Structures are given as structure tokens and as C-alpha cells.
Amino acid sequence: WGFVGYHLLRRKLWSIKPPKTPAVLVGRRFDFGYLLFLWAARTLAARLAAVLKASGVVPVPPERRRRTPPRTPAPWPRATSADPTP
Structure with a gap:
């Protein structure tokens, strides 16, 4: 901060533009x-x-864990390609 403070003081007292602050002095951006x-x-x-x-919950083994949602029947009949209705 000494580098920045020195140049800010120069700008205030003598109206000299400060040089660009090196990135090393500012630090990395987070x-x-x-x-x-x-x-x-x-x-x-x-x-x-x-x-x-602590509660004693037993984790499900990875081979029994469901990766996709279960198939549930649709509440309406599925349309087939042999359906004669347009």
C-alpha cells in the first residue's frame, strides 16, 4: 500500500498522474x-x-442407488403409431 499511497500523495500535492499500479502490488482478483x-x-x-x-442413518450402497426417476404410468393412454385417429 506504500506504493499506492505515495502516488496518491503526489497526485494530491502536485497534480501528477500516478502510474498504473503493477498487478503484483494489488494482488490477485478473487x-x-x-x-x-x-x-x-x-x-x-x-x-x-x-x-x-450421529442419527444412525445407513447410506444406500452405490449399486442400489437409483440414478433415474422411477417409471410411472402416464395418467392417459399412450398414443401408438397404429392409432387410426388423425
Whole structure:
């Protein structure tokens, strides 16, 4: 911050434009929204895992876990290609 402060003082006292601040002095730019979301997701996942473990819930084995929703019959009859109605 000394670099920036020195040049701001020069601009205030002698109206000299400061040079562009090198990126090394400013630091890297962070996506704070993403970092906050990532922190919250990790924290909540850890808390949920601890609560589930303490409650005695047994996780479903991966081979029995359903990857797609179950097939449910449609509330109306399905149209077939042999249907004579236009």
C-alpha cells in the first residue's frame, strides 16, 4: 500500500498522474461470490454428514442407488403409431 499511497500523495500535492499500479502490488482478483458459496457448501456438507452419522442413518450402497426417476404410468393412454385417429 506504500506504493499506492505515495502516488496518491503526489497526485494530491502536485497534480501528477500516478502510474498504473503493477498487478503484483494489488494482488490477485478473487471471485468472492464463488468462494463464499464453496465455503458454505463444504461447511453444510460436513455438518449434514455429521448429523446423519450421529442419527444412525445407513447410506444406500452405490449399486442400489437409483440414478433415474422411477417409471410411472402416464395418467392417459399412450398414443401408438397404429392409432387410426388423425
